[in-house]
Amino acid sequence: MARPVVAIVGRPNVGKSTIFNRIIGDRLAIVEDKPGITRDRIYGIGEWNGKSFSIIDTGGIELDDQEPILKSIRMQAELAIEEADVIVFMCDAKDGVTGSDEEVANLLYRSGKPIVLSVNKVDNLGRMDNIYEFYNLGFGEPIAVSGSHGTGVGDLLDEIVNKLPDLEEEEYDEDIIRVALIGRPNVGKSSLVNAILGEERVIVSDVAGTTRDAIDTPFERDGQRYVLIDTAGMRKRGKVYETTEKYSVMRAMKAIERADVVLVLINGEEGIIEQDKHIAGYAYEAGKASVFVVNKWDVVVKDDKTMQNFEQKIRDHFLFMTYAPVVFLSAKTKQRVHKLLPVVQHVADHHTKRVQTHLLNDVVSDAIAINPPPTDKGRRLRINYVTQVAVKPPTIVVFVNDPDLMHFSYERYLENKIRAAFDFEGTPIRLFTRRKS
Ligand code: GDP
Numbered sequence: 001m002a003r004p005v006v007a008i009v010g011r012p013n014v015g016k017s018t019i020f021n022r023i024i025g026d027r028l029a030i031v032e033d034k035p036g037i038t039r040d041r042i043y044g045i046g047e048w049n050g051k052s053f054s055i056i057d058t059g060g061i062e063l064d065d066q067e068p069i070l071k072s073i074r075m076q077a078e079l080a081i082e083e084a085d086v087i088v089f090m091c092d093a094k095d096g097v098t099g100s101d102e103e104v105a106n107l108l109y110r111s112g113k114p115i116v117l118s119v120n121k122v123d124n125l126g127r128m129d130n131i132y133e134f135y136n137l138g139f140g141e142p143i144a145v146s147g148s149h150g151t152g153v154g155d156l157l158d159e160i161v162n163k164l165p166d167l168e169e170e171e172y173d174e175d176i177i178r179v180a181l182i183g184r185p186n187v188g189k190s191s192l193v194n195a196i197l198g199e200e201r202v203i204v205s206d207v208a209g210t211t212r213d214a215i216d217t218p219f220e221r222d223g224q225r226y227v228l229i230d231t232a233g234m235r236k237r238g239k240v241y242e243t244t245e246k247y248s249v250m251r252a253m254k255a256i257e258r259a260d261v262v263l264v265l266i267n268g269e270e271g272i273i274e275q276d277k278h279i280a281g282y283a284y285e286a287g288k289a290s291v292f293v294v295n296k297w298d299v300v301v302k303d304d305k306t307m308q309n310f311e312q313k314i315r316d317h318f319l320f321m322t323y324a325p326v327v328f329l330s331a332k333t334k335q336r337v338h339k340l341l342p343v344v345q346h347v348a349d350h351h352t353k354r355v356q357t358h359l360l361n362d363v364v365s366d367a368i369a370i371n372p373p374p375t376d377k378g379r380r381l382r383i384n385y386v387t388q389v390a391v392k393p394p395t396i397v398v399f400v401n402d403p404d405l406m407h408f409s410y411e412r413y414l415e416n417k418i419r420a421a422f423d424f425e426g427t428p429i430r431l432f433t434r435r436k437s
């Protein structure tokens with residue numbers, strides 16, 4: 001089920017990114033271990049009391065031009081109002097209520113969206129007195145937090161989770177592959193959608209999806225049913241809405257959440273930019289299958305090494321996603337577009353693949369025999385057995401004598417051995433370590 005979206009808004013320097021990092025905390029650490037994902041992330045996945053949500057720090061969204069600050073904050077607030085399910089309005093106890101706070105409050109108030117008002121930099125009890133004036137903003141009791149010390153963050157999370165809506169279940173059957181196309185403006189998303197739908201042997205269904213505000217495009221090819229997530233929005237709203245990076249970021253997040261397979265589009269003409277990494281990182285973290293699609297291949301001047309070199313560049317930039325296949329094509333000339341859907345089907349199969357426990361244990365036993373787990377302060381990690389507990393993505397639990405003895409490098413070694421034995425191309429796999437002696 002898609003995760004609801006939480007957005008943090010507020011003036012610069014009130015501590016939005018500090019609180020954001022605290023909220024995605026542990027998960028950040030896990031992902032940051034993988035080289036290639038940058039630290040200046042503005043969106044991630046938060047979890048509290050068993051509820052999962054995606055969260056975005058709107059302060060980090062790059063605006064297209066040098067807008068005055070107040071205008072920027074207002075745009076960020078408008079974006080949050082349009083796209084988020086819950087908005088965290090962050091203020092600063094040191095500064096008190098400012099004119100900009102009041103202005104943002106007005107916008108948020110009129111939106112009717114669930115708002116959580118939070119006042120940061122309440123580093124000591126003395127500052128508790130400063131929070132009372134924030135009642136005047138009209139959002140009830142402000143939640144006092146300190147990004148520096150981490151105090152109050154639990155209360156803030158309680159309040160966020162309380163206000164999360166129950167998103168309705170997707171209406172699509174399990175055997176339909178849900179595909180999202182992700183990439184910065186002008187990379188060719190709409191063109192590729194049209195190229196796919198224009199292909200022979202594709203039967204476009206006229207049943208429009210109606211999930212929330214999204215308009216999806218279902219179709220069938222060679223007996224496999226697919227749905228392109230949110231593509232009508234992409235084509236119709238087109239330039240006005242999509243061209244600005246700031247809007248595409250949140251739409252991309254939501255589309256990824258609803259997808260099984262994420263097509264990460266890269267402009268073959270211009271190469272890879274930082275933004276491509278952020279969005280791919282989110283697809284990885286959300287546990288979705290992925291395919292890199294290098295578009296505009298028609299305009300690239302090629303020799304016999306060009307494709308290989310480009311693929312190597314992708315591998316170097318996306319170290320956390322070595323599992324994703326790369327397809328080179330041209331949405332414009334339709335060159336190699338027909339190769340895409342079979343790859344999508346292939347990675348979707350792996351995303352839902354289950355490996356029998358005895359086969360998995362055979363592979364892990366062999367791996368241990370070749371390269372025994374390291375010892376830590378004289379104690380050796382003992383792996384008792386492994387079993388796959390979930391799909392989408394394949395999730396494997398490793399039962400051990402003491403989870404603290406499991407090191408990241410050994411976990412990666414096991415993952416590589418599992419990947420080598422069973423074909424999981426295109427999908428992330430999750431390994432969890434649990435105690436069982
Ligand atoms: P943003 O612009 O709203 O994202 O704010 P940042 O998270 O970048 O924080 C702005 C500044 O406030 C930084 O220098 C932080 O170290 C500082 N800061 C963040 N949280 C706290 C806090 O709880 N107490 C104090 N005293 N400073 C904080």
Ligand code: GDP
Nearest residue numbers: 185186187188189190191295296299330331332
């Ligand atoms: P979107 O913003 O990602 O949906 O991108 P569009 O599909 O609107 O494409 C942006 C521009 O790139 C348009 O002018 C397209 O004609 C052009 N374009 C898209 N795909 C290709 C391609 O494969 N080759 C070339 N040469 N141009 C392309």
